[in-house]
Amino acid sequence: MRSSLIVRAATRVLVGLLLVFSLWMLxxxxxxxxxxxxxxxxxxxxxxxxxxxxxxxxxxxALRLEPQTIAMVGLGVALAAGIxxxxxxxxxFTGQWLFLGAEEGEKGLPLSNILIFDIGVYLVVLxxxxxxxxxxxxxx
Amino acid sequence: MAASxxxxxxxxGPAGWISVLVPLALFLWFAQHIPAVAGGEVLKWSWDxxxxxxxxxxxxxxGLSLTFALLISGIGVMVTLYSTSYxxxxxxxxxxxxxxxxxMTGMLGLVLSDxxxxxxxFWEVTTISSYLLIGFNADEAKSRRNALQALLVTGxxxxxxxxxxxxxxxxxxxxxISEIEGSLADHALYQPIFWLVVAGAFTKSAQxxxxxxxxxxxxxxxxxxxxxxxxxxxxxxxYLLARMNPSLGGTDLxxxxxxxxxxxxxxxxxxxxxxxxxxxxxxxxxxxxxxxxLVMFIGVGTEAAILGAMTFLLVHSFYxxxxxxxxxxxxxxxxxxxxxxxxxxxxxxxITGLAAMLAALSMAGIPPLFGFIGKEFLYxxxxxxxxxxxxxxxxxxxxxxxxxxxxxxAWRPFTGTxxxxxxxxxxxxxxxxxxxxxxxGLGVVLGLMPDYAEALVRPGVAAVLGRPAxxxxxxxxxxxxxxxxxxxxxxxxxxxxxxxxxxxxxLAGFKSRFDPGWDRLMDLVAAGCAGLTGAIxxxxxxxxxxxxxxxxxxxxxxxxxxxxxxxxxxxxxxLRAKHWSxxxxxxxxxxxxxxxxxxxxxxxxxxxxxxxVALVFIMFGAPxxxxxxxxxxxxxxxxxxxxxxxxxxxxxxxxxxxxxWDLTLALTLGALTTITLLAVMATPFDMRxxxxxxxxxxxxxxxxxxxxxxxxxxxxxxxxxxxxxxAIAALGAFALLRGTKKGAS
Numbered sequence: 001m002r003s004s005l006i007v008r009a010a011t012r013v014l015v016g017l018l019l020v021f022s023l024w025m026l027x028x029x030x031x032x033x034x035x036x037x038x039x040x041x042x043x044x045x046x047x048x049x050x051x052x053x054x055x056x057x058x059x060x061x062a063l064r065l066e067p068q069t070i071a072m073v074g075l076g077v078a079l080a081a082g083i084x085x086x087x088x089x090x091x092x093f094t095g096q097w098l099f100l101g102a103e104e105g106e107k108g109l110p111l112s113n114i115l116i117f118d119i120g121v122y123l124v125v126l127x128x129x130x131x132x133x134x135x136x137x138x139x140x
Numbered sequence: 141m142a143a144s145x146x147x148x149x150x151x152x153g154p155a156g157w158i159s160v161l162v163p164l165a166l167f168l169w170f171a172q173h174i175p176a177v178a179g180g181e182v183l184k185w186s187w188d189x190x191x192x193x194x195x196x197x198x199x200x201x202x203g204l205s206l207t208f209a210l211l212i213s214g215i216g217v218m219v220t221l222y223s224t225s226y227x228x229x230x231x232x233x234x235x236x237x238x239x240x241x242x243x244m245t246g247m248l249g250l251v252l253s254d255x256x257x258x259x260x261x262f263w264e265v266t267t268i269s270s271y272l273l274i275g276f277n278a279d280e281a282k283s284r285r286n287a288l289q290a291l292l293v294t295g296x297x298x299x300x301x302x303x304x305x306x307x308x309x310x311x312x313x314x315x316x317i318s319e320i321e322g323s324l325a326d327h328a329l330y331q332p333i334f335w336l337v338v339a340g341a342f343t344k345s346a347q348x349x350x351x352x353x354x355x356x357x358x359x360x361x362x363x364x365x366x367x368x369x370x371x372x373x374x375x376x377x378x379y380l381l382a383r384m385n386p387s388l389g390g391t392d393l394x395x396x397x398x399x400x401x402x403x404x405x406x407x408x409x410x411x412x413x414x415x416x417x418x419x420x421x422x423x424x425x426x427x428x429x430x431x432x433x434l435v436m437f438i439g440v441g442t443e444a445a446i447l448g449a450m451t452f453l454l455v456h457s458f459y460x461x462x463x464x465x466x467x468x469x470x471x472x473x474x475x476x477x478x479x480x481x482x483x484x485x486x487x488x489x490x491i492t493g494l495a496a497m498l499a500a501l502s503m504a505g506i507p508p509l510f511g512f513i514g515k516e517f518l519y520x521x522x523x524x525x526x527x528x529x530x531x532x533x534x535x536x537x538x539x540x541x542x543x544x545x546x547x548x549x550a551w552r553p554f555t556g557t558x559x560x561x562x563x564x565x566x567x568x569x570x571x572x573x574x575x576x577x578x579x580x581g582l583g584v585v586l587g588l589m590p591d592y593a594e595a596l597v598r599p600g601v602a603a604v605l606g607r608p609a610x611x612x613x614x615x616x617x618x619x620x621x622x623x624x625x626x627x628x629x630x631x632x633x634x635x636x637x638x639x640x641x642x643x644x645x646x647l648a649g650f651k652s653r654f655d656p657g658w659d660r661l662m663d664l665v666a667a668g669c670a671g672l673t674g675a676i677x678x679x680x681x682x683x684x685x686x687x688x689x690x691x692x693x694x695x696x697x698x699x700x701x702x703x704x705x706x707x708x709x710x711x712x713x714x715l716r717a718k719h720w721s722x723x724x725x726x727x728x729x730x731x732x733x734x735x736x737x738x739x740x741x742x743x744x745x746x747x748x749x750x751x752x753v754a755l756v757f758i759m760f761g762a763p764x765x766x767x768x769x770x771x772x773x774x775x776x777x778x779x780x781x782x783x784x785x786x787x788x789x790x791x792x793x794x795x796x797x798x799x800x801w802d803l804t805l806a807l808t809l810g811a812l813t814t815i816t817l818l819a820v821m822a823t824p825f826d827m828r829x830x831x832x833x834x835x836x837x838x839x840x841x842x843x844x845x846x847x848x849x850x851x852x853x854x855x856x857x858x859x860x861x862x863x864x865x866x867a868i869a870a871l872g873a874f875a876l877l878r879g880t881k882k883g884a885s
Contacts, residue, residue, distance in 0.1 A: 029845060029848045029852075030842070030843035030844070030845055030848055030849065030852075031843055031844040031845050032844075032845055033763040033764045033767060033845065034764070034767075034845070034848070035764065035845070035847075035848040035851060035852070036852070037768060037851070038764065038767050038768055038771065041768065041771040041772065041775065042771065044775070045771070045774070045775070048775075048778065068870065068871055068874060071866075071867040071870060071871070072867065074863070074867070075863065075864055075867050078859075078860055078863060079860065082856060082857070082860060092857065093853075093856035093857050093860070095840075095841060095842075095853050097842060110842055112842070114841075114843075114852050114853050114856075117852050117856055117859075117860075118848075118852045120863070121851075121852070121859065121863050124863040124864075124866055124867050125863070125866065127867070127870070128866045128867050128869070128870035129775060129870070131870040131871065131873070131874050132779065132870050132873050132874070133775075133778070133779060133782070135873065135874045135877040135878065136779060136782050136783055136877060137782055138877075139786075139877045
């Protein structure tokens with residue numbers, strides 16, 4: 001079943017936008033509405049759209065990794081971010097912050113294992129949803 | 141059995157010699173503690189295992205546990221040595237040895253544990269390894285069935301015992317046997333504790349009416365029968381009773397239950413022993429007799445009775461292990477175990493014959509063997525104790541029948557003229573003969589020099605009684621009632637032996653009811669399970685969902701009624717146009733879902749309900765939740781729509797028959813949820829958490845989006861758990877989908 005030209009043409013633009021949007025949602029999540037969960041869902045939507053337009057095998061190629069691998073990597077990243085805290089003598093999943101270039105009155109660039117944890121969540125959601133949807137679509 | 145004589149590797153290779161050296165080392169280690177324990181010391185070592193639950197691994201070495209430990213490791217050496225030849229070269233020899241060593245570990249742990257919980261763990265280890273060993277010839281349906289029977293009977297008893305342990309700990313406040321002070325006889329929980337512990341002991345030690353699994357367990361290879369189902373494991377129950385005697389013994393209940401069940405088992409089993417033609421089965425039933433006797437005398441509980449029991453314990457372990465191993469040699473050498481076939485083997489198998497006869501003399505209780513001392517002291521204990529007639533009668537009947545059984549097992553096959561056997565009779569090798577000869581020899585040595593046995597028996601009796609005891613074992617001192625009883629035993633036993641052929645024919649008329657009864661019970665359980673599964677697991681998804689929500693409705697209904705919630709519809713805020721529009725939006729979606737006859741319409745309408753809920757979130761200032769809700773709702777509609785392509789069209793007639801039920805259920809649950817929510821709204825909201833998050837989100841967690849900060853920082857562990865669930869659910873669904881795909885193609 002080939003999808004319409006309109007869908008395929010629109011997909012070309014939309015997929016890129018959706019993926020960038022999903023990353024933006026992920027990164028701004030700590031201060032504005034967003035976060036890993038929402039970002040992952042949006043990212044998954046992008047690939048699903050791609051799969052609908054060009055077929056599941058094309059979507060798998062575009063992903064490069066198996067979606068279930070992505071989910072497991074995400075779980076590993078989230079766990080690693082949690083365990084990271086224990087190296088500083090804190091409890092599991094305690095936030096560790098580093099403010100790059102911080103000066104008097106200037107916060108600098110905040111980096112933290114919290115962000116890494118959120119990236120893990122993003123990958124888990126993205127991978128899990130794609131695992132399900134792609135398997136279902138291929139099944140049907 | 142694929143025992144191979146061509147096996148030339150020393151002791152069957154590494155698996156073989158390791159299996160011999162380990163118990164040997166253990167035996168020597170235990171043996172070096174004999175002097176200390178014989179001197180009345182109780183040795184204790186302990187390590188914390190689960191300190192929060194009061195579970196520790198403790199070794200308690202007193203007379204009782206040392207006796208058992210020496211038997212387990214000592215006979216273990218004989219049996220593993222024997223196995224190197226009996227099963228060496230078998231395809232699964234290494235597996236066999238592993239099971240056997242696992243069992244040995246469990247059994248040693250069982251008798252050495254001071255902590256009741258670790259005792260229970262080891263108790264179960266012996267049950268499971270016994271299961272594996274009985275079912276070792278897993279190709280045969282009979283082996284598997286008998287193994288499962290043993291597992292279920294002893295396992296069920298083990299669960300009862302666990303419950304008993306918990307009650308003991310409740311009653312005494314400790315799991316450590318050595319810390320239980322005094323008797324529990326006056327405690328309110330005594331009765332349940334007693335019955336639960338006894339259930340564990342009786343199933344393990346195969347007392348009537350749980351005896352039937354033990355003869356069936358003889359499906360195991362001979363070394364296993366000799367080791368587990370004669371010398372060690374089945375004595376686990378006896379050990380437990382002996383160990384608990386100071387805490388649970390001394391009551392009327394204890395006395396009568398143990399004495400009656402033990403006595404019945406002893407006599408019943410020795411009669412059945414005469415009925416058997418397979419000499420391994422004869423021995424299996426005489427083992428039951430020994431277990432019954434031990435239980436009975438522990439029940440009597442006087443010093444003389446315990447002395448008799450502890451002596452008989454040693455006696456029995458030596459001759460019974462020896463005889464079992466001997467049977468393996470005969471089976472191996474002639475190809476049969478039929479008592480009616482085997483005759484005149486002595487010339488062909490002189491060493492086996494000698495060992496068998498020495499062991500049988502001990503079994504028959506003939507002086508000057510150790511068995512005679514054992515029997516004498518049993519009689520002394522019986523004559524001194526309460527319920528003298530019953531106990532003495534049982535002991536006498538069992539001993540006389542035992543004399544007869546000893547003749548059947550070890551006299552008749554070796555004497556007379558040589559008979560035809562499937563294989564030309566030949567003697568076994570050194571590895572197979574060492575065990576039976578040494579163990580039979582022990583019966584002679586300890587008979588002539590009983591002082592050596594005292595070193596173990598004295599502390600053993602003291603441990604069972606819970607106080608020091610005077611022990612003096614001797615072969616002969618004077619002509620007394622016990623001695624005369626012994627002589628009568630010989631006379632009656634000899635008489636029974638002469639007519640045992642006719643006895644056997646007569647007894648063959650009685651059919652066993654226990655074993656077929658077990659099969660019927662198992663069939664009933666299977667039928668019950670099949671019926672229950674059929675009723676619950678219909679395979680219809682909508683039935684499952686209906687049952688799930690019906691249960692939820694029932695639970696909520698009960699909760700609402702018990703809390704006396706009354707709906708309170710007063711709404712303080714004014715409903716504005718946007719509220720009404722969302723309300724209509726959601727309601728319309730719900731109504732369309734409920735009344736459409738098209739699946740696709742239903743899914744889409746359900747999606748609009750979800751979008752409406754997202755709008756509600758936005759109105760109340762939760763954009764994160766709203767976005768998530770919206771995305772999930774869209775994905776769900778897409779997913780279901782994709783799946784729907786595969787589904788058959790709705791059967792409208794069927795739908796119309798069930799719609800009434802579904803509607804009732806949905807409306808009830810909806811109404812209940814509304815009532816609950818209104819009640820929740822009516823109570824003042826606890827703002828502490830909200831305030832905490834509002835005040836700390838930026839200073840501590842450096843984030844202004846409180847929802848996200850909670851998710852990834854304050855409650856990061858919860859989130860991690862949730863994403864793990866998401867990932868695993870996806871993997872599960874993936875496996876299911878792929879599985880059906882493979883199955884279809």
